[in-house]
Amino acid sequence: GSNESISEQLNYTITGIEPGAGVTGLAHQTVDEYENLAGWELEESSTGGMLTMLDQAIENEEPIVVTGWTPHWMFSEYDLKYLEDPKGTMGEVESIHTIARLGFEEENPDAYQILDTFHWEVADMEAVMLEAQGSSFEEASTNWVEANQEQVDVWLEGTEQVDGEEIEIVSTQWGTEKASSTVMKSVLEQQGYEVTLTDIDPAFLFEAIANGEADASLSPWLPTTHASFYEKNKDEIVDLGENLTGTRTGFVVPAYMDIDSIEDLEL
Ligand code: PBE
Incomplete structure (x- = not known):
């Protein structure tokens, strides 16, 4: 319901891509290293699966956090933002x-x-x-x-x-x-x-x-x-x-989500 926090609505889950992707390894490290992400889960899927989930979430104006990267058409198709990553576990521009x-x-x-x-x-x-x-x-x-x-x-x-x-x-x-x-x-x-x-x-x-x-x-x-x-x-x-x-990778969310940093996700 609407009284749930963003983190509850997300079911403490990050929507990931293929297990073998580099970004999947980085996202696992990120979940491990941020104290506020203890108990969170990276749900691995596929790039196509992640994009379908992203599309559905945006269609319903629901929250979603995905592992994303640039360059990618998702940024021209949707209004998205990278969550700030103060620990730098997802890396910088590379x-x-x-x-x-x-x-x-x-x-x-x-x-x-x-x-x-x-x-x-x-x-x-x-x-x-x-x-x-x-x-x-x-x-x-x-x-x-x-x-x-x-x-x-x-x-x-x-x-x-x-x-x-x-x-x-x-x-x-x-x-x-x-x-x-x-x-x-x-x-x-x-x-x-x-x-x-x-x-x-x-x-x-x-x-x-x-x-x-x-x-x-x-x-x-x-x-x-x-x-x-x-x-x-x-x-x-x-x-x-x-x-x-x-190029860049990171945790990506729809711009309408009222959080800016990985640290805004709640324990
Ligand atoms: N990517 C796109 C790949 C490299 C290119 C970021 C999804 C990866 O994570 O290995």
Whole structure:
């Protein structure tokens, strides 16, 4: 009923996403570290499940707390806000990095150089994600590459065409990474590479690069979201640095909710 506190209405539950997501690990740590969240639960589900719950809550003007991230269309579809995170357990603004397996640079110096040079902006990624919603990431990426050939030429500068050399890229299932990975696939294909793109969970992605099963990935969110996976594998992977900066994760609520901080959730 309407006399219940926000926390009671929420049933002391945060609506999460896939168990394997980096943000799920951070959210568990957050529930553990904030004293006011003792007794709260992170309910894991899927990205699609979380978005359905968010949509239903907003439809009914009910409270909901989800694990969210930027860039994501949820912020243009709904009026949302990040809850302040005074303990910083969800991390600050971060970046997406490109990583490669040991030995890849020596064996494929040109492909390595293209991956190493690749860097784009949040607005570029958002444009690809938006177009992909109405078609597919393959189509949206091909179109983006066509429309931004000058920028692509910078990434390709000084590299040679090849004849079907194979490159294995691993990605995660989220739109942010699908956008950068399919754009890179399209760029490498322009240069004659044959690119295989596979979506896997972040933990397996880092392992695949560390044990040499895959060549490269454009998906690690660092320094926080994928820190645990990175720490485990960092001696067996090469970090080529940021391919995009300005991402973020956190506890996200509809703007109509009368709380501003994770600390406003009640014991
Ligand atoms: N995300 C989107 C992913 C990385 C990209 C924040 C949901 C994760 O948590 O692993």
